[in-house]
Amino acid sequence: MAETFLLDIAQRVVEKIAHLSVEEARLAFNVESHLRKLKETLSRIKAVLLDAERQQHQNEKLRLSMWKLRDIFYDAEDVIDDFKCEAVRKQVVNHPNITFKVRFLASCSLPLSFSLKMGHKIEVINQRLNELAIEWDNFNLGQDTDNRHVFNRETHSFVNSKDVIGRDVDKENIIDLLMKPSEGLDVPVIPIVGIGGIGKTTLTRLVYNDNRVNRHFPLKIWICVSEEFDLTRLLKLMIHSINKGEQCDDSTVEALQTCLRSLSNDKKFLLVLDDVWNENQARWIELRDLLRSMGGLSQSKIIVTTRSLKVASIMSSILPYELKVLPHEDCLILFTKWAFNDGDDRQYPNLMRIGEEIVKKCKGVPLVVRTLGSLLFMKTDESDWISVRDNEIWKLEHAENEILPVLKLSYNHLPSHLQRCFAVMSLYKKDSIYYSDKVIQFWMANGLLEHSKQKQEWVDVGGRYLNELLSRCLIQKETDYALGFTFKMHDLIHDLALDVSQKECKTVNSQSYVIDENVRHLSFCDD
Structure with a gap:
């Protein structure tokens, strides 16, 4: 699980307070106690932030409280930045090469008035933090930072092949790989990769239940790995997949691997590891060696x-x-299956015309097609269909929308610094061609890049961030050029960025009238 977004901001503010230089601290001669108190309060809240992140999914009041905390953290960061800015201004004023006119203008803001103003701001922030800390006491948050909340999805191997559209070629390609003789001693692994909702699990189910596969592999094992790549848990799941009656809950790893070997009986097997997130190579090698x-x-x-x-x-x-999106024609067939009873689509040609436009906005992702189709099932009022067509996917009611929760897993697994970089990309228009060097400059200008422990240049740090987004299928590379490369973001991923950044980023145009005062990043659009 990625570090909480707020923890990253809190840590940054605490570090900025700790690293105020002597010159900067001198500007705050009458607010040192306020700064010290601010640091102490931030550190105390930081200690329970991970538990707050874990509990907010089941506690709406806590979730809203965390948004308040985010605004306070940002205000505190702004105040610390003001100290640094004032210190730079004084250096400019006192520099011997600066002309009298510039010195006079720069000296108009008296250090005393600055200190009083900053003292008041910090006092207000401390007061807000104290009020929030009292509110947080009611949430019974703990300081066990290892107590991360793990969301384990459950998947199964059953599939009704009649419900799957447009994956016949992919199915044959995977079966060909399964039937191909293995080379070398390494465990033969076939990875299927794609964004959430693209149909990786569905395709694997088709392959798993094919008669040729059943004949070729006497033993088949299906387990959903999800977030927790724990050897003991995986061994138990494998054993239960082979023999559901086997009692092994309290067994050691040694007993589990002995039991698994006995049940497999040296048979040729097909093992499906569905929904894997683990990037720890040592954990995989541990399982691989045991499978050998x-x-x-x-x-x-x-x-x-x-x-x-x-x-x-x-x-x-x-x-x-790498699993690709479905062609438009296949998406339309899939949408019709979910939006109408058999044959009813012919009775509503007007709805089908709107439906074609809805399918276009799905951009080939089966989960979106299925969700929007089922959302409109048994609805024959054109206004319902027009509403779905004209609304952004991220604005649909979450109770009826399983798209974003599935996609949000990808966002939740990003490190906190990447979460921020990903979120601000919502300020770009949909279907934009992104230029890597300009995106990196945009991140740099907004202070979103972390200092590298390897003392890398900022451009290299930004390049590393983009490569990580590429590896997680959140962006797609288009072409290389001298300064970097161009890339695109799938509309569905852009909707995810809009959803996670909606209280932080805003794009406005001449028709925009209301802008939340807590928005941190504003983009102006001419259409």
Whole structure:
């Protein structure tokens, strides 16, 4: 699980207070106690932020309280930056090469008035923090920072092949890879990679239940790995997949691997590891080495589904199978299946015309097609269809919308510094062609790049961030050029960026009348 977004901001503010230079601190001669108190309060709240992040998904009051805290953190950061800015201004004023006129203008703001103003600001921030700290006492938050909340998805191997549209070619390609003789001693792993909702699990189900696969592999094992790549848990899931009656809840790893070896009985097997997020190579090697003891390994195969190219490279030496979006025609057939009872679409040609436009906005992602189709099932009023067509996906009611929760897993797994960089990309228009050097400059200008421990140049740090977004399938590379490369962001991923940044970023045009005072990043658009 990625570090909480707020923890990153809190840590940055505490570090800025700690690193105020002597010159900067001198500007605050009458607010040192306020600064010290601010640092202490921030440190106290920072200690329970991870638990707050874990609990906010089940506590709406806590979630809203965290948004208040975010605004306070940002205001505190602004105040510290004001100290640094004032220190630079004084250096300019006192520099011997500065002309009298510039010195006079720069000296108009008296240090005493500055200190009084900053003292008042810090006092107000401390008061707001204290009020919030009292509110947080009611949430019973703990300081166990290792107590991360793990969301384990559950998937299964059953599929109704009649409900799957447009994946026949992909299915045959994966089956060809399964039937291909293995080379070398490495565990043969076939990674299927793509964004959330693209249909990786569905495709794997089609393959898993194919008669040719059933004949080729006497033993088939399906487990959903999800976020917790724990050896003991995975062994138990594998054992239960083979024999649901096997009692092994309290067994040691040694007993579990002995039981698994006994159940597999040296049979050739197909193992599906669905929804893998683990980027710790050591954990994978631990499981891989244990699988080698099962026998029949040279003819066995493993299918891994993941959203991360990095995960795929850790687990397999072969190129990943990158699942592409569905063609428009297949999306339209899928949408019709979910939006109408059989044959009813012919009775509503007007709705189908609107439906074609809705399908276009799905941009080939089956989960979106299915969700929007089911959202309109049994609805024959044109206004309902027009509303879905004209609204952004991220603005749909969450109770009826399973799209964003699925996509948000990708965002939640980003490190906190990448979460911020990803969120501000919502300020770009949909379908934009992004230029890597300009995006990096944009991040630099907004102070979103972290200092590198390897003393890298800022451009190199930004390049590393973009490569990580590429590996997680959140952006797609287009072409290389002298200063970098161009890339695009799928409309669905852009909707995710809009959703996670809606209280932080805002794009406005001549028709925009209301802007939240807490918005931190504003983009002006001419249409």
